[in-house]
Amino acid sequence: MKFKYLKNVVTLELNREACIGCGLCKMVCPHRVFQLENRKAIITDKEKCMECGACASNCPVDAIKVDSGVGCAAAMINKILGSKGGCC
Amino acid sequence: MVEEKTSSLEGLSEKDIFIKEGEEEISYHAIHHAIKRWVKIDDKRIPIIDTQLKTKDYLGSCMVRLGIGRYDYKIPPGLYGVGHVDEKSPVIVTANFKLTFDCLRKELTESGYWILVLDTKGINVWCAAGKGTFGSRELIYQINKWELKKVVKTRNLILPQLGATSMEPHLVRKYTGFKVMYGPVRSVDILNYIEQNYEADEDMRRVSFSLKERLVLTPLEIILNMKYVGMFFLYFLLLNIFNGTAEILTKSFYNTLPFMMANLTGSLVFPIILPLVPFRSFSLNGGLLGVLLGSYILYDFRIYTYPESFCFKLGIFLLLVMFVSYIAFNFTGSTTYTSFSGVKKETRMFFPALLIKVGVGFILTLIGILL
Missing domain, CATH: 3.40.50.11600 (Rossmann fold)
Structure with a gap:
């Protein structure tokens, strides 16, 4: 996909030491950010990550950290204004 | 283990x-x-x-x-x-x-x-x-x-x-x-x-986020943003009542037209041309579209029956730019690729600017009416 959003904001982190190479992160990523190399996952293009959190939630050994959440602008504005209202 | x-x-x-x-x-x-x-x-x-x-x-x-x-x-x-x-x-x-x-x-x-x-x-x-x-x-x-x-x-x-x-x-x-x-x-x-x-x-x-996938989202975007168009209509209605002008409703309708166009620019044009826009930030892209629309409205200012005042023109221009910018910014929530941290960053940068500029826009239109 040719679309790219703001640079240098993505919080995705992979702990290769902990990775057991199950490949679930590679499977679930909607932007194909992961590959398997030497039986462990690697991040190939961090900029493409949209922080949906699927890789981190599916990782059986907690090797992935990513700051994910409801990304609607309306929810963020509500947060700034201090109200709890949701979006969507 | x-x-x-x-x-x-x-x-x-x-x-x-x-x-x-x-x-x-x-x-x-x-x-x-x-x-x-x-x-x-x-x-x-x-x-x-x-x-x-x-x-x-x-x-x-x-x-x-x-x-x-x-x-x-x-x-x-x-x-x-x-x-x-x-x-x-x-x-x-x-x-x-x-x-x-x-x-x-x-x-x-x-x-x-x-x-x-x-x-x-x-x-x-x-x-x-x-x-x-x-x-x-x-x-x-x-x-x-x-x-x-x-x-x-x-x-x-x-x-x-x-x-x-x-x-x-x-x-x-x-x-x-x-x-x-x-x-x-x-x-x-x-x-x-x-x-x-x-x-x-x-x-x-x-x-993916194909043209078709973007287009199906646009009717709801347009409808959800109509509430702001309605608010602008009420605002112009109040201004026209205050001003004591004739044909208040017709005038307010024409006054609001550019804001309906702004809604279409942000809710329909922006999603269509999304792969072609120059900036990464959604609000900047929306702002750019808003400047184009605003310039056109200033060029044809008379059609919309606004008072001929420099301050009023400037205020309308600012409000139009910020309206399109806001709609485009809001579209981050509908895409398939904008990141959580990215939207957080853009919200922090854009939201205070939005409030200030909208405030200034309204004040300028008021000054334009009063002076």
Whole structure:
């Protein structure tokens, strides 16, 4: 996909030491950010990550950290204004 | 030794996981027209659903897209069948949003599939997964509630790939014995995926954001942003009443026209030209479109029956730019690629500027009227 959003904001982190190479992160990523190399996952293009959190939630050994959440602008504005209202 | 991951289910007793308080009897009213027959397994009656969509479904889809009674189109959560189901039929898991359910069932054939619909409060799979309603807990609950182990011999579940966000497959397996398998992103590929022995190609696993996918979002965007157009109309109405001008309603209508154009620019033009816009920031792109629109409005200022005042012109220009900018910024929530941290950063930068500039815009129009 040719679309790219703001640079240098993505919080995705992979702990290769902990990775057991199950490949679930590679499977679930909607932007194909992961590959398997030497039986462990690697991040190939961090900029493409949209922080949906699927890789981190599916990782059986907690090797992935990513700051994910409801990304609607309306929810963020509500947060700034201090109200709890949701979006969507 | 692999350490087990902490989970969202930790600290909950079995009772918490398997039983929900205050659940009502299922009413199949919303899907009644699509039920072909019923099968009975033990004490459970399971509806068998048509794979052909009817006019009623297409009408319903249009209404949902237009935002009319969006939440009246929830599918009752639970187990459904399609075609000649038996204990060997594959089980597909989905959300209880009408569009999602229809998208899935129309792809299936008479060869027999089970569909397990999770209660996502009428929200699509990806958004619900982001919020956690399409998650391990609800999946475990529905599997146990419908005693899926008695219905099928297979111990595999096919989930939409975008449902992975809040899913913890190791926990689902631990609590139910079922293995989570991720199917393709789009239901259009589901039969291919099953035929290819539960393997999805790269293309089936990648999300897109095609012109068509962007266009279907635009009617709802336009409608949701009409409330701001309405507010501008009220504002101009008040100004015109205050000014004591003749033909207040007609004038206010013309005054508001540029803001309707701004809505269309932000809600329709922006999503269409999204691959071509120059900046990464959505609000900047919207701002640029707003400047183009605003310049055109200034050029043709008389048509819109505004007072001929420099301050008023400047105020209208500013309000138009910020309105388009805001609509474009809001579209980050509808795309398939904007990151959480990115939107957070843009919100922090854009929102204070928005408030200030809108404030200045209104003050300038007031000054333009008073002086």
